Amino acid sequence: MAKWLAKTEPSECSIDDFAQHPDKAIVWEGVRNYQARNFLREMKTGDEILIYHSSCKHIGIAGTVKVVREAYPDPAQFDTASAYHDTKSPPDNPRWSAVDMVFVSKFANIITLDQLKAMPELGSLSLVQKGSRLSVMPVSDGEWEAILTPMPTLNAPTQD
DNA sequence: GCCAACGTTGGC
DNA sequence: GCCAACGTTGGC
Numbered sequence: 500m501a502k503w504l505a506k507t508e509p510s511e512c513s514i515d516d517f518a519q520h521p522d523k524a525i526v527w528e529g530v531r532n533y534q535a536r537n538f539l540r541e542m543k544t545g546d547e548i549l550i551y552h553s554s555c556k557h558i559g560i561a562g563t564v565k566v567v568r569e570a571y572p573d574p575a576q577f578d579t580a581s582a583y584h585d586t587k588s589p590p591d592n593p594r595w596s597a598v599d600m601v602f603v604s605k606f607a608n609i610i611t612l613d614q615l616k617a618m619p620e621l622g623s624l625s626l627v628q629k630g631s632r633l634s635v636m637p638v639s640d641g642e643w644e645a646i647l648t649p650m651p652t653l654n655a656p657t658q659d
Numbered sequence: 660g661c662c663a664a665c666g667t668t669g670g671c
Numbered sequence: 672g673c674c675a676a677c678g679t680t681g682g683c
Contacts, residue, residue: 660683661682661683662681662682662683663680663681663682664679664680664681665678665679665680665681666677666678666679666680667676667677667678667679668675668676668677668678669674669675669676669677670673670674670675670676671672671673671674
C-alpha cells in the first residue's frame with residue numbers, strides 16, 4: 500500500500516472538512532501540475548495520504564485521509580465557473596485528474612513545518628526542500644513512520 | 660504584503 | 672532546443 504502527502508490551503512479544503520463528514524468522499528480536484536498529477540494517477544484505493552496545510556496560520560501536517568476512488572478526469576477542468584477551468588484541456592483526452600478521499604484521522608496537534616524539517620528521516624522528502632512547490636508526493640514507509648511517531652520528549656525519564 | 664523559487668509559455 | 676518573460680506558490 501503506497502503512501503502519499505498532499506498540500507492544501509485549509510481555506511479551500513482542510514482536515515476539518517473531512518472530519519466533519521467522516522463518510523463523505525471529497526473530490527481532490529484542482530491539481531494543475533504534471534508531476535503532481537502523475538502521482539495522483541498512481542494512487543490506489545486504500546492508499547493513505549498525509550494532509551498538509553499550507554499558506555495559513557498553522558502550517559504543517561494536520562491528519563490523514565485515504566483514497567476511495569482512483570484517478571478520473573477532474574470535473575473542474577471543464578467547469579467554466581470553476582477557478583480550475585482549463586480551456587486547453589481536450590475533452591477527448593482530459594489533461595487533469597482527480598481522486599476521491601475520505602477522512603481517516605485528525606492529529607491532536609499539527610506537526611509543524613519546523614518539526615518536519617528537524618526530522619533527519621525527511622531529508623529527501625520534497626516537502627521540506629527549499630523552494631519545492633510539488634503539491635502531491637510519495638512518502639516512503641520510513642518517512643511515514645518518522646512523521647507519525649510521536650516526537651520524543653526531551654528530558655523524559657528513561658525506562659529501564 | 661513581500662519576494663525568492665519555481666513551472667509554463669512562446670518567440671526565435 | 673534555448674531562454675526570457677510571465678504567473679503562481681508558499682513561507683515569512
